[in-house]
Amino acid sequence: MRKVTHQAISEELSKTVLLPCLFTLRPTTGSSHEPPRIKWTKVWGQRGSDGLQKEQSVLVAKDNVVKKAFQGRVTLPGYSKNRYNASLALTGLRSSDSGLYRCEVVVGINDEQDTVPLEVTGVVFHYRAPHDRYGLSFADAMRVCVENSAVIATPGQLQATFADGFDNCDAGWLSDQTVRYPIQSPRPGCYGDREDSPGVRNYGNRSPDELFDVYCFAKQLQGEVFHSTVPDKLSLATASTHCHSLGAQLATVGQLYLAWQAGLDQCDPGWLADGSVRYPINVPRKNCGGDDPGVRTVYNNPNRTGFPDTMALFDAYCYRGTESCVMRKLIWHQCGNYHGNGV
Numbered sequence: 001m002r003k004v005t006h007q008a009i010s011e012e013l014s015k016t017v018l019l020p021c022l023f024t025l026r027p028t029t030g031s032s033h034e035p036p037r038i039k040w041t042k043v044w045g046q047r048g049s050d051g052l053q054k055e056q057s058v059l060v061a062k063d064n065v066v067k068k069a070f071q072g073r074v075t076l077p078g079y080s081k082n083r084y085n086a087s088l089a090l091t092g093l094r095s096s097d098s099g100l101y102r103c104e105v106v107v108g109i110n111d112e113q114d115t116v117p118l119e120v121t122g123v124v125f126h127y128r129a130p131h132d133r134y135g136l137s138f139a140d141a142m143r144v145c146v147e148n149s150a151v152i153a154t155p156g157q158l159q160a161t162f163a164d165g166f167d168n169c170d171a172g173w174l175s176d177q178t179v180r181y182p183i184q185s186p187r188p189g190c191y192g193d194r195e196d197s198p199g200v201r202n203y204g205n206r207s208p209d210e211l212f213d214v215y216c217f218a219k220q221l222q223g224e225v226f227h228s229t230v231p232d233k234l235s236l237a238t239a240s241t242h243c244h245s246l247g248a249q250l251a252t253v254g255q256l257y258l259a260w261q262a263g264l265d266q267c268d269p270g271w272l273a274d275g276s277v278r279y280p281i282n283v284p285r286k287n288c289g290g291d292d293p294g295v296r297t298v299y300n301n302p303n304r305t306g307f308p309d310t311m312a313l314f315d316a317y318c319y320r321g322t323e324s325c326v327m328r329k330l331i332w333h334q335c336g337n338y339h340g341n342g343v
């Protein structure tokens, strides 16, 4: 049996990826011209006590009969032309699609395996203006995303995030000037246009002067985000100075979400560059804001409007770009991903 492992393929949320699977097996001369059997499987997670990882069938094909799982999002685009082309296309990429894909090809008694690691990049987040709920025109919505190391999200990106489990009852602008929000469990005040079935609610195209929140999309972290503090805690201004003293600056909201997606977990509210106070939770636990993983936002009153007073005392989340990170690696041989208290 021949085994090949490809380099990781990385593609953005909601896009389409082609996972290559090329094999050398050919029908043995003399035998009946049996077509190859192709099987794609997703493998992920920690090895259990039996030494095995979780597996999920993605697609099986033989003799032009293709059986698909995976919510109908997979095809073999080269297969109808060439039975020996098993490359797999996966559309509408979700974060949960990240993992290892195995392609097995069987011809007679011979078999070959390819494995392809896939990484789906980028994260969608809800953003509210610092002063008020529903305070952003369409132009403001696009601007605040950019100020937070992101761009306004597309409907496809919000849909992919919904499929990953995102639930948020705040109507937000999207790139096509529509206003939508993702609801997993319908409840009073969040029915929108879909009553009590789960799905993305859509208010349709809106006038650009109307005011809503926004959904932003952050693509990739170009450095590191780390939590830091001092014994007496920090105001917004001293938090900013503190990050500077560590060769960094206050992180933006988009940067914190990307760090959260990469695994940052810290149950300590901290200042960010826009004057908001948030903290990233990957392992939900008591007194850390709810039962689901996510970035928690501290709003300053029961109506969930407005960010804390700038003199209030919290920790800080700092961001250091890749360049200064490379410098530190050269000088101090260190450039960890996430560690408290800077250097």
Ligand SMILES: *[C@@H]1O[C@H](CO)[C@@H](O)[C@H](O)[C@H]1NC(C)=O
Pocket: 022, 077, 078, 079, 082, 085, 086, 087
């Ligand atoms: C296999 O199919 C894919 C998708 O159509 C195509 O891009 C690729 O070039 C094909 N490869 C070969 C070796 O035919």
Ligand SMILES: *[C@@H]1O[C@H](CO)[C@@H](O)[C@H](O)[C@H]1NC(C)=O
Pocket: 301, 302, 303
């Ligand atoms: C919350 O909203 C209600 C109704 O709009 C208002 O009466 C109240 O003053 C608000 N509370 C705060 C703390 O802003």
